[in-house]
Each structure stands twice: as C-alpha cells, then as structure tokens.
Amino acid sequence: MEAETVSKKWEGKVSAGLPIPTTAAQVWPFLEDFCNLHKWLPSVDTCYQVDGISGQPGMIRYCAATITASSTSSGRDETMIKWAKEKLLTIDPIKRCLSYEVLDNNVGLKSYVATMIVLPIDGDGIHGCKIEWSFVSDPIEGWRLEDWVSFLEPSLQSMAKNIQDALLLL
Template sequence: MAEEPNSKWEGKACVEIPNTDTEQAWHLLEDFCNLHKLMPIDTCYQADGSPGQPGLVRYCASTVQGQGEAEPTVKWAKEKLLALDPIQRCLTYQIIDNNIGFKSYVSTIKVLPMEADGGLQGCKIEWSFVSDPVEGWAFQDLISYIDSSLHHMANKMQQACPANS
C-alpha cells in the first residue's frame, strides 16, 4: 500500500531498564545539551536559549562514512526544547534545522517507573514522535533508528545510575 504524500509518520518505542533509579535516569535525560553522553553522536552543545528552559536549542552532530563515499560527511541537527516537565519526567523537542532530511519532527521522551511484584523494579523510557516523511528514509528506517538510539541510551543510563538498594 502506497503512503499518501501528506501523511504524518507517528510512532513510539519503549525500553525497560531494570534496576535503574527513575529519578537518576531523568536527571541524565533532562540535561538537554548532553545528549552525546547518552547516544552515539559526536557532539551536542547549547546553541541558543537558557539551560532547562523551553526555547533552548541544541546542536547535535556526527561524522559518518557513507557507502561509496570517499570522504566522511557531518550529519547535524538543531533541536529546540518545547517543554520540560520534571514532575512527569518528560521533555518534548522539535528538529528546527538539519541536513538529514527531516522537514517536521516533534518528539516526546518520558521516564516512567517500572513496578513488579508490588515494588519498584527500575524504569522505562518511552520515545514517541510525529514527523513528516523523512527525505531518503522509509518509515521503518526511522523506527529502527529510534529503537537503536533508545537501547543505546538505556545502556548508558543503566551504567551511570544503578538503582539504590
């Protein structure tokens, strides 16, 4: 079935992080300009705005070697923090400029407690998005990228903040 040209892509990925404290995981995630500490990217830094406030813009970039390309290229994006809620432990951001093929992309990432057998057993990270189709990507490519990034993020969080016992 062919996709309609004006249709939006929507999706969500989740990962459970056993034995990882919810508040500590949130503390890592809410630091909007330190994404390079959680994901496999080369750099992430503040480009505009005030830390921890809606309107904050981060610049993220990685050098990648494409198939058949003689020289590596830098893939980059500028992302704007739209909302940060420390009570609900979620943030929402949008890509405002990039050279990756995104036209419109808004994402929400949440840190949720994970309970089992009546007690806290770690946390769960939920990453949802709404996007225009991405130039040069299939919908499944975006889902795979988010899932892979989320698992990388979960591993980094688990290493950085084991649950208090």
Template sequence: MAEETVKPKWDGKAAAKLTGATAEQVWPLLEDFCSFHKWLPSIDTCHQVEGVQGQPGLVRYCASTVPPSDSGNAATTLWCHEKLMAIDAAGRRLTYEVVDNNMGFKQYLSTIKVSPVEGDDKPSCEMEWSFVADPIEGWKFEDLLYYVESSLQAMAEKMVKAIQSTN
C-alpha cells in the first residue's frame, strides 16, 4: 500500500503601514466585506451572493479579468466565492475562506486586521493580512506571498488616498 504524501500548509503574513490614516478610519473600509474591488486594484467586481452584510456566513463573489496574452490566448475571468467566517469590530479583524474558485485554491483561510500605530508624528495604523492555504498547483509559496504583499500595499495606498481626500 503506497503512502500518500501530505504537503505542508502554506502559512504566510504581510503587513503594511498606513501613514495619514487611523485604524478607526480604515476599519469601516474593510468591514464592508463586499467592497473589496474598491481597494484591491486587481479585482474588477465584488458583490454579495448570500447571507447578511456584516455577519459571519456572508458570501461574496470576487472576479478579475486577465487580458489576452501575447500568445493569442483570449481574456479570462478569474473568480472566487469567499465566505466571511468571523468579524470582530472591536478588534478590527475579519476572517474569510475561499469556498469555490477557478484559480486552483483547495483550502485558503485568511485574516485581515487593522491595528493602531502609536508614537508617530502623523496618525498611522497597520494592516496585517495572514493566510493558511493548501499548496496551489503550478504556484510556489513565494508567488502567493508576493501576491498578498503587493495586494496589501496597493490596498493601503488606495485607502490612505480615499481617507485623505475626505478630510
């Protein structure tokens, strides 16, 4: 009887400092679970599929269009359904998992939290995006980590700009 090899989970974390925005200003932007497309430049659409806004069990649909490649491939839509597993407004933290997708995720659980940064000259906070995932066929761990890090940086920049434009 052949023994099946169990691949270890991928466990990663990225952080971004948001200078010029407080945790109290950033949290409502994240708390709106179905507004991800406003903050993550690679997402074209994000909307509620089922459940109650702001409550665990809410499922959102996120999709991105990948333009045609130089080799003549047609444009493709990458999509996923993500389920809000937990939300803690006082702790400014939410956890979600990918429940269906066409991107190769088997299991993916992620937590995003916002924390105040004390002692800076300007109001500041930090966003942290952590994840645990099964390995993704055709990817390396570093690919997923790079995606999370670059996405978080882009989100942080967009959020700071949005907050500063309303002040």
C-alpha cells in the first residue's frame, strides 16, 4: 500500500463586523478596488497592478510587506520583504464579492485561493455589515491551520476598522 503523499487542503474563514449605520454598499467600493489593499490592511506596505485590465478578472497585483525579525545570531533586527503576486479570479459588484489566487510569493503559500465578500449582518442591513475572508490552500510549511486563521483574524479586524474610519471622514 502506498503512503499518502497528498496533504489535506486547509479551509477557513474569518469575519469582521462594521457597526450601524455602515452598509455593505458603502464598504464594497473599498474592497472592489483590488490594488488598494495597502490602504486598508495595515501590514501591507504596497499594492499595485502589474498586469491585466484594472478591476477585471485576470488582473494581477503585487503586494509587499516589510517584516522585522530579531536575529539571535547577530543580535540585530533583520528586515525582509514578504511579497505575493495575486490574480483576480472573479469580481461581482451585485453580490459584493471577489476571489483571487496567489500566483507566486515568498511567504510559503501554495495553491492559495481566497474570497472576500461584504454582507449585511441581518439580511436587510439595519444592524450594519460584515466582511468575510475565506480561503482554501495547501498547508503552509511551518504553520498550523489555527495559526494562519489567528494571523488573518486581526488583519481583517484592522482592515474593517480602517474602512470604518475612512467612511466617517466622507
């Protein structure tokens, strides 16, 4: 009997609520602009289009973040750039959702596809809205699924807060 060599896919979802009077229609334009992730996700330093037609499936963006880590051997902090090229797979302004896949990266993501959707909390929007970020991926070397979800959760919470703050300025 052959040993199983295929790892089970990871699947997960995190969500962040935005309070009343925020509606899904108000939040969607912030996510719909696929190349402005750096404006809303605090850990991303830069995000820009590298190929394709803006806002259309097939468009590719480059995202990067500067990570500072302590080096025990040198006693100094080391800075590195973590980056990813991501392809917009679908975008639906009626359902207020988009999906994308990571094409290339130095983060350790393999076969990573994510969907972001903005939904009214109670179906009619009276009680605010929420952003859901779901994913399916191969396991990430050196991570547990719980660790990855725990990384995404505060990232999305920060994104939601930044969007909420921007809406207050409008």
